[in-house]
Amino acid sequence: MTRPLIAAVVLALASFTASARDTGQPCPHVLPTGQPTTQSVDRTQLLCYRAYAVLYSSQTRTALWSAERLTREAVDAARKLPRDSDFYEEERLPEADRAKLADYRRGSGLDRGHLSPSADFPDKASQAESFSLANVIPQDRVSNRRTWSHIETSTRRLARQYGAIQVVTGPAFVGKPRTLGRVRIPDFVWKAIHVPGVGAAVYIVRNDATPAYSVISVAELRHFSGIDPFPALPRTMNATAMDLPPPTPHPGERSARRVAFAWLASGESVADSSAPDSLQHAIRDAGTILSLALAYAR
Structure with a gap:
């Protein structure tokens, strides 16, 4: 990303931050009902983008x-845009923290994986902002380009x-900490x-690279991550998962397998899951849930 473009992005972001202060609601164009909540996390900073x-x-x-607030119009407009931006360091963050x-060194087997993907955004400026490293995690290369990409399409x-x-x-982040450079590698996305x-x-x-997902x-x-993405959601919607469509594979690719979350969190390989409906499997899943609750209690 060129220096003039970076400067333009910073100025635009400053105007968004000022607008959020004026309304009393952080990032109101993206978070109309309030921002997600986290459990006792220190040293965080909210950043607003277009x-x-x-x-x-x-x-x-x-x-x-x-x-993000994702609309039909934005998605349709984004389909017409080529992806041609460059990743950049987020200058609004302290240098020691960013x-x-x-x-993100080469040869690690990990991609610079977008959280909010550039393919969601309807214009060049918004797409360019999505390449901030503040919106990026170290993501398994196979998953990022297959299962996770399929989920983004769906x-x-x-x-x-x-x-x-x-x-x-x-x-x-639930397991023993692993890092890429100074960046922590997530265990789940x-x-x-x-x-x-x-x-x-x-x-x-x-x-x-596990070709599996859970809903x-x-x-x-x-309970699992300590993050409530929709704190204003009614209790019934909070407790019950709506039906989500299977991840949409790219042409010529196989779709990922939907599995029970207890199995996904257990660390087993797909090949080990030969009898998912057996009583033994059900008992093991119940034990896994209890173990996870104890191990990840906050």
């Missing part, structure tokens, strides 16, 4: 979540179907979707 907002953590050097291009189809949806995407008047649910995948409720995500 088409999305992130809560950035200086501890992980990633966003804890990235939120992720840097040098952190999410855009939902926006076309319903006209407008709220989307919050984020990482989950999730995408929460709220269709007003219909319901809400969450896609979740491991941050590895869970917003309440399950909150």
Whole structure:
């Protein structure tokens, strides 16, 4: 990204921040009902962009979540735009806290994975802003280009179907910390979707090459990750996952397999799941849920 473009982006973002202060609501164009909540996380900063907002953590050097209001019009306009922007360091963050291009070294097997993807955004300026490293995580290369990309496509189809949806995407850090450079590598990646008047649910995948995904409720995500993507959601929508469409594969690719979340979180390989309906499997899944609840209790 050229210096003039970076300067223009910074000036535009400053105007968004000022607008948010004037209304008393942070990033009102993206978060009309309030921002997602997190459980006792220190050293965070809310950043507003044209088409999305992130809560950035200086501890992980990633966003804890990235939120967008996705519309049919935006999705249709985005389909006509080529992807030609460059990743850049977020200059609004302190230099010691921000992720840097040098952190994402080549040969790691990890992509610079967008949380709010550039293919969601209807104009060049919004697309360019999506390449801020504040909107990026170290993401498994195979998943980013297959299963996760398929989930992003299905999410855009939902926006076309319903006209407008709220989307919050984020990482989950639950295992022993691993880093790429100075950036923490997530163990899971999730995408929460709220269709007003219909319901809400969450896609979740491991941050590895496993061709599998789960669909869970917003309440399950909150217990697992400590993040509530839609704090204003009615309790019934919070506790029950609406039906989400299967991830849409690219031509010639196989679709990912939907699995129980307890299995996804257990760390087993797909080949190990030979009898998902057996009593033994059900008992093991119940044990996994209990173990996860104890291990990840906050």
